[in-house]
Each structure stands twice: as C-alpha cells, then as structure tokens.
Amino acid sequence: MHSDSVLIYFVLMKKNNHACDLKSCFLCSRCLPEWLPAIGANKKNIHFKKGELIFEEGEAVGGIYFLFKGKIKVHKRWGNDKQLILHFAKEGDMIGYRGLGNERVYPVTASAMEEVIVCFIDTPFFEATLQVNHQLTYSLMQFYANELQKAEQRMRNLAHMDVKGRVAETILMLKANFGQNKEGFINIALTKQDMASYAGTTYETFFRMLNELTEDGIVKVSGKSIGVLKVAALEKLIANL
Amino acid sequence: MHSDSVLIYFVLMKKNNHACDLKSCFLCSRCLPEWLPAIGANKKNIHFKKGELIFEEGEAVGGIYFLFKGKIKVHKRWGNDKQLILHFAKEGDMIGYRGLGNERVYPVTASAMEEVIVCFIDTPFFEATLQVNHQLTYSLMQFYANELQKAEQRMRNLAHMDVKGRVAETILMLKANFGQNKEGFINIALTKQDMASYAGTTYETFFRMLNELTEDGIVKVSGKSIGVLKVAALEKLIANL
DNA sequence: CAAAAAACATGATTTAAATCATACTTTTGC
DNA sequence: GCAAAAGTATGATTTAAATCATGTTTTTTG
Structure with missing residues (x-):
C-alpha cells in the first residue's frame, strides 16, 4: 500500500466519522443493531460543491442518499428553462428514494444548493437491507404513503388554488x-x-x-x-x- | 341464532365466493398461503350503488378496499363545485391505501361510478397482515413509490404543460x-x-x-x-x- | 312516462397569470 | 478586483384558459 493510499484512507475515515454516527439517520435509526456494521462497511460519503448535480432526471438509479450537510433541491425539469421544485432537502433528509419504483431511472434531478456531504448506499445493498430489516421496510412504506398524500394535495393546489x-x-x-x-x-x-x-x-x-x-x-x-x-x-x- | 341470521349468513357466503377467490388480488397474491384463511375470515364484502361514497375526504380511516366489480373514481374536492380526479379504479384495484400514512384520515373521496362490490379489510387486521407478510409490505412500498412518481409527474404537468x-x-x-x-x-x-x-x-x-x-x-x-x-x-x- | 336533473354544445366576455421589455444590483469566478 | 453572470425589481402587453350565458339533448327517477 502506497503512503498516498494510506493518507486517503485516513482522510475518508475522518470524514465518515464526522458525517455519520450510524445512529441518527432514517436508515440507521430503524435498522437492527446487528446490521449497523454492514451499513458502516457499505456506505460511502460523497462531497458535492454548490451547483453540482447529485443525480439527474433520466439517469440510471445508483442508490439512495442521506444528506448530512448542506441543502439540496429536488426538481423536475420542463422544456429547457422551466422547472418545478418538489422538495428542499436539509440535513437528515433522504434523497433518491423516488428511484426505488419499478422504473430504475431517477424521475427527478437533485442539485446541491451549497456545499453538501451525503452518505450513499447503493441499491443492491439497500435492497438487502430492506429484506433483512422489516421494520425499516414498514417505515419506508409509511414514509412513501405520506409523501404521496403531500404530492396529491399539491396536485390539487396546482389545479385549483x-x-x-x-x-x-x-x-x-x-x-x-x-x-x-x-x-x-x-x-x-x-x-x-x-x-x-x-x-x-x-x-x-x-x-x-x-x-x-x-x-x-x-x-x-x-x-x-x-x-x-x-x-x-x-x-x-x-x-x- | 334466528333463521334471519342464518339467511343473511348464507347470502354473504355466496357473495364472498362470487367476489373473491383469495388468489388474484394485490393482497392475496402476495401473502403467505398460511395466512389466507385469516384473510378469508376477516374480509367483508360490501355493495355500493351508483353515486354512493365508499369513503370521503376527512373521514377517519377504517381500512383498505379491493375492488371486485364496477368502477370507482378517487378525487379531491376544492371549494364546493370543483374537484381533481386522481384515479379511475377498475376491477382488481386497491382503494383507500392513501389513508395508511401517519394521518389516519382519508385525504380523498372515493365514489362508485356504477354498481360496485368491494372487499374490505379493516386497518388493525391489515396492519397485522403487513407485520406477518414481509413480501407484501415490500410490494406495497414499491407500489407507493410508483404512485408517488406518477403523482409528481402530474404535478409538473399541471404546473407547466x-x-x-x-x-x-x-x-x-x-x-x-x-x-x-x-x-x-x-x-x-x-x-x-x-x-x-x-x-x-x-x-x-x-x-x-x-x-x-x-x-x-x-x-x-x-x-x-x-x-x-x-x-x-x-x-x-x-x-x- | 313525464318531469327534473345531469350532461352536452357553443359563442361571448373576463381575468389571472405568463410573457416581454428594460434597468439596476448583487454574486461569483477567472 | 473586475467582468460576466445571476438575481432583483417593475411597468406594459399578450394570451390561455376560466367564467358567463343560453339552448339543446340525454339520463335519471318519482
């Protein structure tokens, strides 16, 4: 192992510790404690600069993100100069969950509104996690049910308000x-x-x-x-x- | 037991057999076979006439419905003469799943567009079913994820198309x-x-x-x-x- | 079956909101 | 640190779509 690699390794360690305590996020707080080491081994911390895209509408789904630092806007484009913003995400929010349906393509774009650190879990590992952690699956189902209610409320508002x-x-x-x-x-x-x-x-x-x-x-x-x-x-x- | 009760019992039996084979709906097709008798014992078949409401926006959530016969429209009201129709449900569709979020109040109204027969599962039993049938919970989560995508697509269309x-x-x-x-x-x-x-x-x-x-x-x-x-x-x- | 209620069909009018135009001010990147 | 870009601020104009008005036809129901 080069000394460079060692350096990078310690830098990543530090970032991980700083960004994720394996306790507070939607994922970790609902998992079996026995599963947490698996998450620790599979999560990746990723850094984005202001204006960078975390993922884009139409792109193949890679996984799910948990936002640790900064703010992200989630939006759908229309034409080339219009957009509808669906959500302003803040620390603690989950991002990319819209990509978990049958169509494995992100239906929205997520872009960093400022310096951002996210914790990334790839889809295969996330699905394995769901198979093992039933309470998490149930929570996620409830989460989606709530998001659906909000979305349909806003649909009606756009149509009539x-x-x-x-x-x-x-x-x-x-x-x-x-x-x-x-x-x-x-x-x-x-x-x-x-x-x-x-x-x-x-x-x-x-x-x-x-x-x-x-x-x-x-x-x-x-x-x-x-x-x-x-x-x-x-x-x-x-x-x- | 009165002879009246006996009569009603047999009428319901017949209806049940006609309406639900415990095989084809979203619920039955994803449950453990061992659980099916429990469903058989807990489902209720209910009949609605054209124009009747299955449930109404703001009403306390009673349970979830599976549509066996007829068509139902699911809509949100605005003011007292406007509405946005969210879905036209047909045979095989699930109805009332929007009420499963944290707020235990239906966010929409469902009304029969013609003679309708539904199979009703009350919330306590449905939740017990989800706790036991993990694959069903997972399927339902995916189902919600898809519905959310569709709703947000339509949101954007209402805003810009x-x-x-x-x-x-x-x-x-x-x-x-x-x-x-x-x-x-x-x-x-x-x-x-x-x-x-x-x-x-x-x-x-x-x-x-x-x-x-x-x-x-x-x-x-x-x-x-x-x-x-x-x-x-x-x-x-x-x-x- | 007739009366009442929905639904259908269309022209005229109004209105809310988008678009266009223009100038100024704050950020950001080289 | 300055130029370019992004954002702010407002008035004027256009336009898409809602509303209003009115008559007809179809459906429902007592």
Whole structure:
C-alpha cells in the first residue's frame, strides 16, 4: 500500500466519522443493531460543491442518499428553462428514494444548493437491507404513503388554488421545515426564482404576490429573508373554499 | 341464532365466493398461503350503488378496499363545485391505501361510478397482515413509490404543460388503463366533466380541445366513447420541450 | 312516462397569470 | 478586483384558459 493510499484512507475515515454516527439517520435509526456494521462497511460519503448535480432526471438509479450537510433541491425539469421544485432537502433528509419504483431511472434531478456531504448506499445493498430489516421496510412504506398524500394535495393546489394561495403555502412550508430565527425570519436563503419554482409560478408573479403580502403586513422581506407576521392571514389564503 | 341470521349468513357466503377467490388480488397474491384463511375470515364484502361514497375526504380511516366489480373514481374536492380526479379504479384495484400514512384520515373521496362490490379489510387486521407478510409490505412500498412518481409527474404537468397536452395525456391514460374495443373506442364511458376533472381543467375547455383533436383527425368521438386515431400525434402534444 | 336533473354544445366576455421589455444590483469566478 | 453572470425589481402587453350565458339533448327517477 502506497503512503498516498494510506493518507486517503485516513482522510475518508475522518470524514465518515464526522458525517455519520450510524445512529441518527432514517436508515440507521430503524435498522437492527446487528446490521449497523454492514451499513458502516457499505456506505460511502460523497462531497458535492454548490451547483453540482447529485443525480439527474433520466439517469440510471445508483442508490439512495442521506444528506448530512448542506441543502439540496429536488426538481423536475420542463422544456429547457422551466422547472418545478418538489422538495428542499436539509440535513437528515433522504434523497433518491423516488428511484426505488419499478422504473430504475431517477424521475427527478437533485442539485446541491451549497456545499453538501451525503452518505450513499447503493441499491443492491439497500435492497438487502430492506429484506433483512422489516421494520425499516414498514417505515419506508409509511414514509412513501405520506409523501404521496403531500404530492396529491399539491396536485390539487396546482389545479385549483390561485397563485397567491400557493405563494402563501410555500412560505408556510418553508417556515415549518426550516424554522425561524430570533428576528422572525425563516432560516433559509432561497432565490425568489426557486421559491417561485416551488409554488409553480414565474419569478415575476411570485415577486408581485410577495409585494402584496408585504403591503398587507402579512410577511416581511429583507433581501433573501422572509418573515411571517400573520400566520392566520396566510392560512386564510390557502383555505379551501 | 334466528333463521334471519342464518339467511343473511348464507347470502354473504355466496357473495364472498362470487367476489373473491383469495388468489388474484394485490393482497392475496402476495401473502403467505398460511395466512389466507385469516384473510378469508376477516374480509367483508360490501355493495355500493351508483353515486354512493365508499369513503370521503376527512373521514377517519377504517381500512383498505379491493375492488371486485364496477368502477370507482378517487378525487379531491376544492371549494364546493370543483374537484381533481386522481384515479379511475377498475376491477382488481386497491382503494383507500392513501389513508395508511401517519394521518389516519382519508385525504380523498372515493365514489362508485356504477354498481360496485368491494372487499374490505379493516386497518388493525391489515396492519397485522403487513407485520406477518414481509413480501407484501415490500410490494406495497414499491407500489407507493410508483404512485408517488406518477403523482409528481402530474404535478409538473399541471404546473407547466398546457391544457391540450393534459387532455392528450388523459386520453392516453384511459386507453392504457381500460383498453379499446374492436371499433377502436376506449372501454370506459365517462362524462366529459369527469375527463376534464382528471385533466385539471373545466368542461368547456376540455370540450373545445377535444373538438380540435377531432378536427385534426387525431381522435374520434361518438357519444361518451373516445377512440384514438393517431397515438404519435397525442404523444407529441405531451412531449416535454 | 313525464318531469327534473345531469350532461352536452357553443359563442361571448373576463381575468389571472405568463410573457416581454428594460434597468439596476448583487454574486461569483477567472 | 473586475467582468460576466445571476438575481432583483417593475411597468406594459399578450394570451390561455376560466367564467358567463343560453339552448339543446340525454339520463335519471318519482
């Protein structure tokens, strides 16, 4: 073994220890303790720079990812300049699970919104893990059931809710997912284009709606930060009536 | 035991035998053979008339249904006169599986489109079944993964595809799901309002789009029957470019 | 079987939201 | 550190699709 290889080996060790404690993620927390060493031996930590793709729509599925550091957006493209953002993933989230159906091709693109470290498990090992850990399979089934409910709720919103309602919903989702700091601003810095792409509208329309909400004293905006002032008013906008 | 009860008992027996052979449905075909008698003892056959609700959005989840006869539409309401149809279920389909997430409330309404017979399994027994039949749990997980992919695909279509494309998609979905008869018409009679509600548009717009497709010789319409003349032309309309 | 209720068919009108156009400001990469 | 690129900000214009209005035909049901 070259001294180079040894060096690389220790660097990876350090990263692994830093990134994954084999306890907290969706996978490790639901596995039989006896199986954890197998996971430790099979996981790979991978680093991505801002803007890099973790995987792309149409690409063959390699495995499943667990996000340890950074934020990732998961989106579907349309044409060559439109997209619908399905999810903003944060530390602890699972990524790539949409590729586990019959079609072994990713139906979405995942791109790093900042420096990202993921823990990667390839499909053959993940499937073996599911065969052995029944409680994990059951949890994953429940997880999918919940995601399906959310997706169909959003389908209906895209079909019938007006843009202002979807903007309100986007803001409330961000608040619920990322929390807010002491100044009352949501803890995530997104471009307005990305927020618009989540709401299923254009940048311009999103901007105008945000202006209206600001004028009505429902939200406050400062650069990339958005703060909710009147939750009830936002909830009223998304009310199904 | 009253003679009335005896009568009812035999009627139910007969119905059961007619409706369910404990072999072909999603549930029975994936269970351990040893478990089938338990299913036989716990399933209930229920009859619905046209227009009756199998369950309704917001109602507490009772269990899961397997459709043996008839057709059911699964939809989400908006306001009090709009809806988005998520699925047209036919013989063999599973219904009510959306209620299996954390929220134990149906997120959708299921209504009988004609005379319907379903086989009902209550949640406690279904969960026991999942705990015992790991392969079934795994299959169900895969099933959900596929449904999620389809839902997110449609989400993107509702956000970015034009109505004509969604009409084309609706027609191709119906053809793929229900097949066509010798005359080349799709084997399902739906109101245009229902087709429009699936495509996420209004009756009037759906009607106009269908007219355009007819004028261009892409489809043929005769009463409630629609026939596809040029598949490629429909596929081109839904092409993502 | 007749009356009421759905569903069908189409033209005219309105409207929400996308697109286009243009200028300024902040990031980012070489 | 500066040029290019990405993001922000807004007004003006267009357009796709919803809504409204009205008459007809088909289905359901008491």
